[in-house]
Amino acid sequence: MTKYNWGMIGTGWIAHEMADALNAVNGEIYGVSDMNAEQMAKFAAEKKIQHQFKNPTDMINDPNIDVIYIATPHTYHYQYIKEALNAGKNFFCEKAITVNAEQFDEVQKLAADRHLILTEGFTLLHMPLYKQVKQLIADGKIGQVKLVQVNFGSLKDYDPKNRFFNKELAGGALLDIGGYATAFARSFLAKQPTNILTTVKYFETGVDEQSGIILKNDDEQMAVMALSMRAKQPKRGVISGTKGYVEISNYPRATEADITYTADAHTQTTDKIVAGDDTKALQYEVADMQKYIDNGHDDGQLALSRDVAHILNDVRNDWGMKYPFE
Incomplete structure (x- = not known):
């Protein structure tokens, strides 16, 4: 694997x-x-980073930089993605990659036009377990997939001034944690959903505190999602088919999947898949990103991110919720 010069924007957790x-x-x-x-x-001293740049633009324009990584509030991503791609730099972005579908489509086209790699930080797309789960489903072991259920509940401290609840910074559950749930759901649906039913509870600052979302595609497959930023839920995903179902706990960084085979309504057998190391989740992301650059293309990650961005956009449109800067 080629060694690359990475530049990091942001020094948060x-x-x-x-x-x-x-x-x-x-x-x-x-x-x-x-x-x-x-x-x-x-941060630079602790992580042994060679160069420091007070201005991100100066780092982006450094000719020695190959890849830019960003870990800032969502509202800064679009600006720096465009800057970096225009400067010929590959880009790895923490979720949500952009705050709306219009921004996403623009940067996706720009990356394609510049022949650069643009990737969103969904750990679940890089965990080794998912290759095995998808192969099991492709082999027909659980039959035809009918339903996907997925939860993500995060108990954020009550602090209206925190970025999680700040509408100016695109706060709210949908963009902060909803991307993971939606990426999981979309990964196991054969087609992009065309029908959405959803309801929302707002936090006092006007961002979405919690929501329920039902998706359905033209194959009549459905996904049911529950999101919350003020009530803890298990990070649990279930893929249900006509011959069985797969349960995945801690799905953003999953290492185990429990399979229940239901040959008929009365008989059940179980199995388990174990793969990967959850402490290496971000290492898998880095390794995949560098492989994409080596190969000159990704493995479909950006296309899936595109579908996620459009689903999240459609959900917000259904709520009638816009951010002040849109």
């Missing part, structure tokens, strides 16, 4: 984990940028 993954897989990190010079210096 997920950036710490990504820096460790980059050092483990790539062996080094070229640069970091953060408007807080003191925080950036501390």
Whole structure:
């Protein structure tokens, strides 16, 4: 695998984990940028990063940079993705990659036109377990997939000033955690959903606090999702078919899948798949990203992200919820 020069924008908690993954897989990190010079210096020293840039644009334009990674609030992603792609840099973006489908379509086209790799940080798309689960389903072991159920409940501290609840920063459950649930659902539906039923409860700041979402596609497959930012739920996904079902716990970084085979209404047998290491979730992301750059194409990740972005956009349109900057 080729070694690449990565530049990191943002030094929040997920950036710490990504820096460790980059050092483990790539062996080094070229640069970091953060408007807080003191925080950036501390981060750079801790993660052994070679160069510091107070202005992200300066780092993006450094000719030695190959890949830009961003871990900032959603509202900054679109701007820096465009800057980086126009500067000839590949881009790895924490979810949500953009705040709406219009932005997504623009950066997807720009990446294609520039022959660059653009990837969204959905860990579940890179965990080794999912290749085995998808192969099991492709082999017809659980029959025809009929229904996908998926939950994500995060209990955020009550703090109306936190970015999670800030409408100016595209806060709310849908963009913060809904992408994971939607990516899981879309991964096991044969086609993009065409029908959406949804309802929402708003937080006092006007962002979505929790919601229920039902998706259906033209094959009559359905997905049922429940999201919340003020009530903890197990991160659990179930794929149900005519011959059985697969249960996956902690699905964003899953390492185990329990399979129940239902040959008929009265007989059940069980099996289990174990694969991967949840402590290496971001290392899998880094390794895949560098493989995509080596190969000059991804494995369909951006196309799936496109479907997710459009589903999330359609859900918000159904609610009639817009962010102030849209």
